[in-house]
Amino acid sequence: MRTFGIVLASIVVLSATVTAVSVNSGDFQQLQGNFLVQLQATPAFKALSSSEFGSHLLETITTLLQTGGTFDEVIKLLEELKNNLETEQLADNSDFTTAKASIEGDIKLNREKAAKAVQEYGDATIQVKNLIVAINDLRGKLRNHKKQLKSILDQRKSLEASNAEEQREFAKRNGEQRQVIEVLGTLITDLTNKVLNAQGSLSLVEQKQLFDQIDKIGGHSPISVLVDLTSTFDQNTVRLIIGKLERLREAIKATLAADEANHEKSVATFKAMIEKLQELEDDIRNDEEKSKVQLKSSENAKISETERKATNELLEKQSNTAREASEAQLEVATDNYESRTADRSRSIAIITQVIQLLKASEQEQQQPPAI
Numbered sequence: 001m002r003t004f005g006i007v008l009a010s011i012v013v014l015s016a017t018v019t020a021v022s023v024n025s026g027d028f029q030q031l032q033g034n035f036l037v038q039l040q041a042t043p044a045f046k047a048l049s050s051s052e053f054g055s056h057l058l059e060t061i062t063t064l065l066q067t068g069g070t071f072d073e074v075i076k077l078l079e080e081l082k083n084n085l086e087t088e089q090l091a092d093n094s095d096f097t098t099a100k101a102s103i104e105g106d107i108k109l110n111r112e113k114a115a116k117a118v119q120e121y122g123d124a125t126i127q128v129k130n131l132i133v134a135i136n137d138l139r140g141k142l143r144n145h146k147k148q149l150k151s152i153l154d155q156r157k158s159l160e161a162s163n164a165e166e167q168r169e170f171a172k173r174n175g176e177q178r179q180v181i182e183v184l185g186t187l188i189t190d191l192t193n194k195v196l197n198a199q200g201s202l203s204l205v206e207q208k209q210l211f212d213q214i215d216k217i218g219g220h221s222p223i224s225v226l227v228d229l230t231s232t233f234d235q236n237t238v239r240l241i242i243g244k245l246e247r248l249r250e251a252i253k254a255t256l257a258a259d260e261a262n263h264e265k266s267v268a269t270f271k272a273m274i275e276k277l278q279e280l281e282d283d284i285r286n287d288e289e290k291s292k293v294q295l296k297s298s299e300n301a302k303i304s305e306t307e308r309k310a311t312n313e314l315l316e317k318q319s320n321t322a323r324e325a326s327e328a329q330l331e332v333a334t335d336n337y338e339s340r341t342a343d344r345s346r347s348i349a350i351i352t353q354v355i356q357l358l359k360a361s362e363q364e365q366q367q368p369p370a371i
Contacts, residue, residue, distance in 0.1 A: 110323035
């Protein structure tokens, strides 16, 4: 016990002082001895002797008194010792208050760190969930972009194939119609020059040439039937044939013009559709590039937020561990402080009792004997 050690050290100093000024009076020593016998017989002395500290203290004091120490010297020493203990307690109180405030500050700081880490972890968790949804949406959007681009490509191929087929059919149709118009023009010219203008009829050779031209139009054309029904190519018959040929040529020209106009519209429609598909493709590709950038950004953000989760999870554990360590440190410091305080309080109480006992015994010893 620290207090008892201080008492013993103080008593050693007193013993040296008492020895240096030792009392040579045998009567005084006898008086002290008789007093100690009476003191040790009191109930208060017996009660103090029941504690280890009190027993050692009384034993040491008894030894001092038996070796020549005076009551005043012992009391002064004990009062000085009591004051030292009280001063030490005040210093201990201040040190403990400072240490406690520091430890409680650490506990508060780590509790706040843990709370903030929990908040950050929760926020990061929400961000990760939201980013996962956003990433899935963007990936779905990119898959849809690919489907749309494939659909546009298929439409383009289909339009180009249809346009190519229409071009071939138009070219064929247009060539045939122009050939018919050309043949009709030749027939009309030949009939006019060789029959009407010459005021004659066609020779057999010329008739054969006429039929050859008609064959170019088609053996089943109305002109061919008309000619087949005509046995001679006289002027009246030729005029009739020329009139029909001219009307047929004009009808074919009108059909050709309408067909060409329709073809131009078809070509314009095809180009417009291709341009529309190209615009749509460009829009989709631009949107696709934006989606790719957003996806990359979201994936990077997810990595960052996942790291923030892990960092704050670790920080929470570290802060709680540090807080628990500080709480344990405070508990130990408090237990030690309370133990020291209790020891000093008991020591002070015992010293106070001893002083009171010594003063009472001294006063009783100083009273004159009864007659």
